[in-house]
């Protein structure tokens with residue numbers, strides 16, 4: 001049998017040869033259920049054997065349209081050629097030394113790139129980690145060390161990870177937090193800006209949040225405010241214009257570190273290298289991960305030099321942080337975003353998705369809100385004639401899509417949002433075919 005390789009050579013087609021999941025995937029699922037902890041759930045139990053650009057191929061030979069890219073990770077496509085080459089070259093040289101024992105250049109190069117690309121006309125430093133949650137943990141650690149204060153402000157609908165601190169910072173109980181407490185103290189949640197539901201201007205929403213911070217926390221106790229520029233797991237909620245700059249201005253005036261969590265929005269995903277570019281301002285610190293390294297585990301904290309340098313030598317690190325294979329993958333990935341025009345491609349994907357659902361909305365008012373940026377788009381589904389969240393329709397769409405060979409992801413505090421996070425390399429044809437299946441799903445729904 002010939003080996004199936006992923007990447008761009010994979011036929012870009014939706015092709016079902018069995019029901020989903022097919023017999024081989026079902027067999028593997030049974031093994032998974034007896035070998036893997038039940039808490040590690042799967043959204044769609046088709047076992048992957050290859051993936052590239054707009055498709056993933058499963059163990060039964062089905063080729064599914066992938067509208068999730070591993071939750072916004074493989075922006076450059078799965079097994080992107082530059083990434084494959086960089087990883088293969090590095091893996092043959094050395095796989096690990098631990099950067100904090102004996103360093104290597106690729107880590108420094110990634111830090112230099114981040115310092116250059118992340119918005120902010122000031123001197124910056126970066127530190128590398130493995131996961132988004134680990135980056136968030138470290139950003140908080142550094143902000144506390146720098147300000148010598150403890151309080152952390154997070155927002156309604158926020159998602160920051162699954163470690164103990166980041167679970168406490170995340171808003172949604174099920175499935176992320178339920179029964180996993182107690183959580184870290186000194187984490188305070190305030191209202192965000194959610195234009196579709198609160199109908200407030202950015203300035204008014206910021207006033208509500210700031211008033212609550214002043215009354216319930218106090219600037220003198222507050223180390224950092226952390227927010228996603230577009231809230232991901234919470235439902236792709238983009239705050240109204242002016243909300244983020246107002247918060248930042250307040251933070252700066254009160255010796256509070258303003259942190260943007262760009263773990264999901266970063267690296268060309270939104271049509272800019274970083275979503276902050278849409279708000280035209282620079283945070284004190286930015287956390288990144290996901291799209292940084294084409295699927296290799298890597299994350300980063302980048303920020304003002306004086307804040308980042310405040311932690312003592314040895315205070316930051318970890319055995320695997322900034323692994324050399326992941327660093328080489330990151331350099332190849334970043335090059336790919338620019339060389340292959342993927343920022344422009346993300347903007348085109350935004351137009352395709354927006355136009356498609358705007359048309360659908362004309363005849364079906366359950367398409368409540370179409371929002372997002374670039375290839376980070378979502379539709380919030382509501383009950384006809386109201387803004388009541390329609391979680392039943394959302395689950396129906398996800399199931400119908402899976403049965404018909406389209407992998408979609410849902411999100412949102414109310415479970416009523418379908419999100420689109422395709423690889424930026426997906427073709428227009430395949431994307432439109434996937435969206436067409438969603439329209440079909442809506443037709444056959446009650």
Ligand code: PMP
Nearest residue numbers: 131132133159160161232263264
């Ligand atoms: N922050 C944000 C905004 C995220 O979207 C995520 C992951 N969905 C995380 C943090 C956590 O990242 P990881 O899963 O890599 O720990």
